[in-house]
Amino acid sequence: MTTSVTPWWKALKIRQEILNASGEIDDMQMSLFRAVHGRGTDRPPYADAGYYGDITHPAERLIDLLTEIAVRVGGGDDYLKARAVTRLDQGMGGGKSHACIGAFHLAAHPEALLATELGEKVAERAKAKMGRQLAHDLGRPHVLVLPCDNMTAGAGVQELDGPAVSLYERFLWRLFSEDYTLYQRYRPFWSDKHKIAEAIRAVNRPVLIIVDEVLDYIGNGLDGANKPDLAAQDMAFLRALLDTVNDVPHVAMLMVMIASDVDKTALSAAAKERRDDLNTLLERNGKPDTVTEAGDFADILRRRLFDTEPATEVLSATAALYEPVLNDKGWTKHVWEQMGADWRRDWPAEVAACYPFHPMLMSVAREEWSRVTGFQRVRSTIKIFAATVYALQQRGKAGGWVPALIGPGDVPLSEGPVREALLGSGLVEDERTTANYRSLAEIEIINHDGSSGTACRQDLERPKTPWHEANPRAAERAATFIFLASIVGTLRPGRGRGASAPEVKAATSVPDTSYTITDADSVVDELVNPDRGISALDIVRGQGNNKPARYFLSTRLTHRMLVNNIRRTITESERDQVIAEFAQKLANSGPFRELKFVPADPQRTATEVMVTSGLDTAYTARLIVLDPAQFSLRNGMEKPTLEALNVAMGLGQGAQQLPVQWASSAVYAVVNTQRRSLVRGLAIEYVARQRALAAPEVQNDSELKSTGTKELAAAKEQLEKALKRAYQHVVFLAQPDPDGERYLDEVTHDDDNFTALNGTAVWKALAARDKVFDVGEFTPRALQHNLREQDYGKTLSDIRAAFYSAPRLPLLYGGDRDLQQAIYDAVNEGLVSIVDGAGTEVAVTAPGQVNLASTSLRLAKPLPQVCLTCGEQAHEGQCTAGSETSPPSNSPQDGTPSSGPSNGSKDQEAGAGRPHGGATPPVKDQKVAFSFTSNLLASSEGADGFAALFRAFYMALDERQISYLQGTIQIVLQAEAAEQIQQRLNDLGITATFKEI
Structure with a gap:
């Protein structure tokens, strides 16, 4: 459809905090405690009065509440024209915390709040109430906040409560702004109304008292304290305070306690008595109030989600787009009239009120979702719609199709945040049903990447139509509305279970006459077809125009379907997280002194992750396991990993060259790229079975639970086995030639019994490459052999450091202990000496006396x-x-x-x-080094020559003429001889690899 109307995702600017969170607003539940006491990064944006006013829609009830407080505390002699005590008793998500923060800003920052649109309306209403203007500073009120949901009965927090313990003491400490003298003067009078009133007057300023979530404190909070005296004092104080506030001029009190008929908190008998007592006091002294109503929905949403208002011409042009379809005879007869679309009557005004949301979607949220007991009306709706507008805006920026108004079929279930916001909103209270609907969304509608799902495939596979560009997601939109109508069960007022056929067709409509009612019929018929459509659909056949067909997504799933469905919902990040957790559990350090795991960070490059992981640890042999999600070798995908390893080992070039001192003592375990693919598949299988086993329908069926337990155990075993095999690469820093260049070297084992997650196996592999000394190998002769001429004269501290920083020197099995022992033995054997700064030889009587940290003692040749x-x-x-x-x-x-x-x-x-x-x-x-390769099958002389060579070795060993051995031999021999050699190797504790060829 070609149109000059500016799309909503260009006409409106989404608030930055929503963009920063990619549509997932975690901090939707405003916190009075954080607004008052938050500091640094814990201070939320709404702690600023100006920002709060900017994001707050001036709802009539909120204006009324704040006006009452403003007149009571800042109205001078007219304070009696406003009530003293107000109780907010709405259920969860009704805006109570939002209102408390508004009251706090009104009294604590009156000039800032009164400068906002909300504040202006409060000032205007206060003027009408008093007949004169409010003072801009409201008389500088003192605000006293008791955030009871952040208080522990009988245990004060020093920085907030000072010496106070009871609720009355905390009240005084805040009332007197931590004035200890006044606090002590009034502290004994916790139930004395006269003294409490006197204390309030002593402030000599108007006072606003805000008590948030008081039931958290007097209910289970006082039960947990197990102090009957404290409970009695706190309740007596609250009785006295509620009676006193009404009698003291310029004092207002706002208390939050959800009405008992909607509060599902489990309470003890004593806690119930305290709640009933407080209820009676609040009914006598105060007035219950709410701060939002259904009519505020659209305005609250737009103010919370966007920081600009749409232009009038955009609203008018958008409304005009829909007029031809809304007035079409076919659509009117078969859809609009049958579904009772009241929002059509004043269409331009409805669009202006709901923009960028379609009035039909707003009607569903306002009239249906808000009636679900567990649904937090304001908070849940904002989370769902925030995720929706963000996802659709991103789609629009990428060139994808976006509706002119977001309708009930346009909630993008392919987006995880949107789907989870819906399912976690309280619309679905049962965990089993939630899990099933999560699976149904992926299977029957659209999966996470928009490539599968019954409805999605119908859209993708549909032959070209005249309306394709105007409505490319018709089937998905129809299925999405069926999903929304199904998750609320039978709670749809006056509509019964599921979605009616006219409603589903309406959800597919677009402001383009090329998409006709006949096209809508075809889309819906194909979607509900028993053979080709949604398989989990329950259909109630229609009975004429008065009772059209209804569609309901059923959650009756078999165990196999549950596992398959869950498998499709697992994201790459969830899969990679499980693999990382298993890698850390399976890894062991062996002879390495330290085991480290470097987790992946998809937001940064492999090099950035590596260089900021704190890997360069002094005097420590480290086995560092790299997360398979970001690091792997082979299969043409190893370049980022190799670059990161080079930089981490100090081998980078130019700006990538970092000062790395201890790279030689770091050994990296890296997964194989090809084998990682197998691991990823098995990880998904494991997670699917893990979640399936946790599903209520499986837990409540002993047979299914037994099967699920066995399958999970098998999946876990397969995953662990494949992951161990996948870690087949060991990377380390090498320098065989002391005068040569350093470079990355690698040990790769194809043996399925080897894994780089096993520190002992890695050490053995490195010993075969002369990178490390195995247990007992570092003898005095080995020490002397590895020392160069220039090493003599160095301090013991330098010698020690060299064994961790110089790749020409192998790592030691016992670390510093092995080096101390070797030096001690070498001194005793006259191979080396330890001298002081003057060159005088120093005697050592035990290995522990070899002070490797010394910078004055030096290693020298024997005197x-x-x-x-x-x-x-x-x-x-x-x-x-x-x-x-x-x-x-x-x-x-x-x-x-x-x-x-x-x-x-x-x-x-x-x-x-x-x-x-x-x-x-x-x-x-003399040091002897040689290598050889020889085919002995056709050369008897060669065999005799090697026999003579090994006899010479035998004689030298037998006569104790060889003091140090190191090397690797690979031979092909007959099986009988191999058995004998294997026995000899076992006797020596040497691990060898034997393979049939």
Whole structure:
């Protein structure tokens, strides 16, 4: 349809807080406590009087209430023209908190509130009541707020209540603005009306007392305190206060207590007595009041959702669009007259009042939804409509179809926030029914991405029609109205159960004559067709024009349908959250000192998430598990993950180069992209069964519950198994060549028994790559082997840091303990020395004495020995005088070495501290490294050569000539020989992989 009318989503500006929350307004329930006491981020926008006035529709009853308060506290000698005590007794969602905040702003910030449209109307009505203008400051009233829903009986909060404990004491503390002297003067008189009145007068200013949700305090609150004396005092105080307020000039009191006939709070017998007592007092001293009525709906909604009013010409042009269809004979005879569309009578005025909502939708909300007991009239409607206008505005901006007025079929059930706002609004009180309707919305109408659902498919698959562009969602709109009419059950006044055929057709109408009543008939007939239409539809056949057919979505679902339906409602974020939770539960640190999990954040890049996760921990070997929702390797999707890992390990370039000190001691467990796909599918199955098992219809059926429990256990087992297998990548920082560049290295296991979530398995895999030392491997010789020439002379603190920050040095199984032990043993074996700043050797008598945090002690090569006889330095273990040698003067002087030979190696037996005159020079070690690959099937000489090589290895081991071993061997051999080797490996505690080929 081509039209010059400005669409509503351009003509109106949605309030910023709704845009910021993507249509999901969590803070719909205004809080008097937060408005008065909120600070910083906890201070809501409506704590500002100007903003409050901006978003508040000046409803007649609200104006009346605020006028009464304004005249009572600020009307001077005319204060008697207004009542002193008002009780707000509406049910939940009726606007009580909103009114209390308005009263607070009126008294606490009178000039700011009176400058708003709401305030101007209050001032105007007060002038009519008194015959003169209100004072702009209302005489500077003192506002005393008792937010009883945020008070614990018998336990005051220091910053709010000071020394006060009882309700009367808290009243005094607030009345006197924390003046301790006045507080103490009147504190004993909790039931003395004269003293309470005297205390109020002592303020010497008008006083407004607001008591919010008093039943929360006097009901279960006083029961919980279990202090009969406190309960008696608090009730006596409330009796005295209610009698006193009427007698003190310029004092008004606003008390909130829901009427007992609509308050479903469970109370004890004592609490009921207290409530009845207070009810009697309020009936005697005050007047019950409400602040909203059904006629305020549209105005409240528009003021709350939009911060601009539509232009008059837009309203007129929009109303004119619909005139041809509203006056069409076919539509009139078969739809408008049959459904009794009263809103047609003054159509332009109705459009102006309801814009951008269709009067039919507003009528449903006002006349049907508001009658449901659990529905919070104002609050629930705002949440539903806020989510609706946001979703439709986004659709319009994206170039999608948006109705000229939002009708009863235009509530977009494909949007999770809209659907949940509807189902969580109180329209559906039963949890089982709620769950079933959630499933029905996905199956029968439209799913979350607009690609499936019975009605959605009919729209998508419908052949081109003349009205396609004007009404591309006709079936979805019809089904949506049936859904709305069904969730309220039989509560539709005068209409019976479900939606009538004329109503459903009306929900599909558009302001375009190309879409005729015949087209509407076809759309609805196809939708309710037993074979091709909605399968969960109950149809009551019509009986002539007076009783048209009615359609009702039935919630009778089988267990399989329930699971299938729930599966379709699970979002990607819910699926990913479950996977993340399982990954954290299954992960264990093993030898790693710390286990960390990096959760995904879809609002940021992988690199941003990584660099802000606090991963660079000092002196700690860390296993870091990355959330599969954002991090994975392989399958062409690994680039963001690799970029993030490079930056996190200090390998970034340019602006991405970050100062990362401890990257070498961080090892990352990363999921495989292809295997992640399987995990995601299993996660959805698990969540579907978990929710199905929790459904009331399953819990109440022992057989279904047993089946559901077994299926859930099986789904959990499959998910855990697949997730473990999916974590097959281990990424770490490597530098095999001490003089070479650092780079990311990776261990990938195809073995289904391996998982990077197992810290022990990861450590074993890294040991095979020389990245770590396994348990017991870090010997003194291993320490000496890994030290470079420039490492000697460094402090113990630097040596320690190097084992966590230098990728050329493997990580230690026992961390600092292993390093202390190795240094201690190396000193005792004469392989290294510990010296102080002056170069003097320092003795250590236990591994714990090796102070790795020291910045003064240094690691040095062993000091040369001196001859005991001549005092000269020995050379090559020989003294020219043929005398014995001894260690330096600061070493033990008993002529014995500090420790016996380690591992029995011959070079150690010739070590320092032994008599050396005439002795053979100590044997020096050599480091041997080689690799080989050989096919021995057709080469007997090659086999003989390797046999000789391994015999030489055997002899060297047997004679204790090898002090350090590290390496990996891969061989192909006969099964019988493999069994023998496997047994030997098991004896040594070495894990090996054996596969048949």
